[in-house]
Amino acid sequence: MISINHIWLKSWNGKPPRLMLLFINIVTALIMSLPVLYVVVRAVSAPLEKWQVLLGTRIPALLWNTFSLASMVAIITTFIGVSLAWLVEQTNLPGRKLIKVVLTLPLAIPPYIGALTYIIIFGKRGLLYTLLGTSLIDVYSFFSVAFIMSMFTFPYVFLIVSAALSKINANYLEAGSSCGATYPTIFKRVLLPLVMPAILSGNMIVFFYILSDFGAVSMLRYSTFTSSVYFQMVGKLDRSGAAILSMLTIGLGILILLAKAHFQKHSAFYLNPKSNRINMPLKLGKCKKLCLIFVFIVLFFSVIMPLSALIAWSIKGIIAKAVTIKMFGYIGNSLFISMGAALVTMLLSIPITYFKFRHPTRFTSMLNGICNLGLIIPGTLLALGMVFVINKYFMWLMFGPIVLIIGHAMRYLPRNLQSTESSMALISPVLDETAYSLGVRFGTVLRKVIFPTILPGVLSGGALVMVSSLKELPITLMLRPPGYDTLAVRIWIQASDGFYTNAAPAGLLIVIASLIPLLFLVRKELGG
């Protein structure tokens, strides 16, 4: 008995977790691993020749395509997201509160609609070609694809980094300047290390986004692993081939997660939330105009252009009577699913993140890694994995929209985790240890110390999940009960024969619905 107890304690480095906490983490990881298991089972049961054919022909090129695009987008979004966050949070840029609100709007635009506007304007025979006789750029080239994808993903980095920047205590910066450091040095040595966890989290979301998206990417005539998985499965009716390809995506994703964990292990910084003093904004001086132009350019390509196209098409669509009374039902369905998914991920992210930071062992990293897999598995395969499991063991779930909430929550839990983690990373463990040493109970520490501090991260995460879930298509298409359509599904149904104006009103409604979580996200940060 003693020895078991001893091993138990030792395996947790002397700090064993509460059983309830462990239980929640294990159960969540188990559920999250089911679709992965499905993929593995399908891939392993594939005949050997299939592996050889795919490995020999397609995989090297796909690997390079996927990795290079995801890295390029991560680089661009880091540059745009961090510089905008810095401008909005740390300088006296005019109108920065409004700018901050508007900069989140690209998240509300479904990227397949965003990509479409680019194709219609810059395409080989697009609007510019008709007007000027040349389309100026090749919209299908690598850099165009990377640019377009960046325009609709940089807010992930922007939001997370600006949340972290707003929490930075003026003491740190003043300490820097009192030592005689110039601002660039302070930026490099003080600011940047402090927001590094946030930058990494944002990067991770963007990287996985590119890894998992196929709609916009394949519309731009670019092949990645996920688009290949998709066409292998739906076009060629080949589930085992699709599973092989997607196992490799999962592998790539795990590598990235490991790299992030390794990088973060050596850089932990904590903030003291009690003595928080608001930082004096930096005066921009002559650069002010240049900065405003930069902000405007980003806004033009990520918000103004796609949104005006969407509005123009919606008007055409409404004139063509593409809007019916049924739209209210679709709005209700979309809101129900996305809010349900947001709620589930918010409830789960607290115990999972707490567990990760306060009981860090190999086992913890493994459980946490599994919880982060949802975003890597192509949605269609995740849905099929769920059908496979649910039909065997949880038949009753198939008969309602609950199954959609579970599916969306599984897919987007990582997005909430990234956001929550970047808040949790700033709380020093000394804080709750002090509380324990004063005899405060676990529940009270959670409620009084941890919860108020990470709540902004949890809520932002929830809002991000809701925005993502409103746009979600593959899982909804596959798992919805008969007769249950969402706005995203309507876009797909209406646009499937190429008449995009009929699909535009549903797209515009998604943007409007997304304003609820987005405004909340920004308001909370402005207020706090």
Next chain:
Amino acid sequence: MKIARIKFLIIIICIITTIGFLLSGCTVSTNDTDSIQSKEEPREITVYSGRQEKFIVPLVEKFEKDTGIKVNLISGKATEYAHRIIEENENTQADVFLSNDGGILEYLRIENMLAPIDSKLLDQVPANYIGKDKTWTALTIRYRIFMYNTDLITLDEVPDSIFDLTDPKYKGQFAINRAGNESMITYFASIQSIIGPEKTLELMKGIMANDPLVLQSHTDVRRAIGSGEVKFGLVNNYHYYTQLTEEGMNHVAMIFPDQAQGELGAFANISGAAITKYAKHPNNALLFIEYLLQPEQQKMNDETPIIPGLEGIEYEAVRPADTSLSEVGPLWEKTTDLMEEAGYSD
């Protein structure tokens, strides 16, 4: 103060969620899981449809009105629903599966997921558009055609055979759909059933050597032709009719390929229907499919009806290829392998 505001927000979220739930309640269909054995089936069926909703909804609404049987319809991608039916296995909710492609029906037949359609009406459907053991039936028919942009190329210059696509003079001038598309596989499987695997491989290699613009859907192909990005391309005849309605992009015309003596003839594909093996309402399902095969409903289709000789219908003057779609299934895997080998893979 701060906490109070957060509490307030949480309450608001809860309220909105509840409202969403109530709103969604209006559109959720309640599935009664009555015992399967009962002789008197509940008057409803569930249809997984891979056809465009605007084609199928009018038929469904008319059926509901005429028979009083409620139809739970979900529209999506036929291939995805085929996978779903297989994974759902004996628990499937689907009674009827509607497909936009013959190959997918063949796939479900080979996976043993379909029940025979025991109906006299099938005698009127041409035999090569019915699955083995009556496992599926075609509802409408369409042909693979060359559509071309009349501003860029004349009828004389347009190729008149699929084999012309290997001619270097057409290099880079045409568009085709990607390999990961069921109807392209059905198409090359049909060709393979006539000319054999070696010649099919040679044909595909020749086409790929000619740098076709490979796009992600037939919709993209037709738009590429209409906008003048390419001179011509391979689509179905209804894509041509659709393109004619696109303002400013409708300078297009079409020909049926391989029509001369000794040539293959134009390839036909179908939209079709099947009853799932584990259907909970098999009698209603049969009723639904028979309904779709009746002349009145056949005439409501946007595509050419499968039943020949209906009054008031203009059938295409085309010589179809001498092959049967019910042979596609066994050739499916071989065809995808050949495509992969030809470098026509994604």
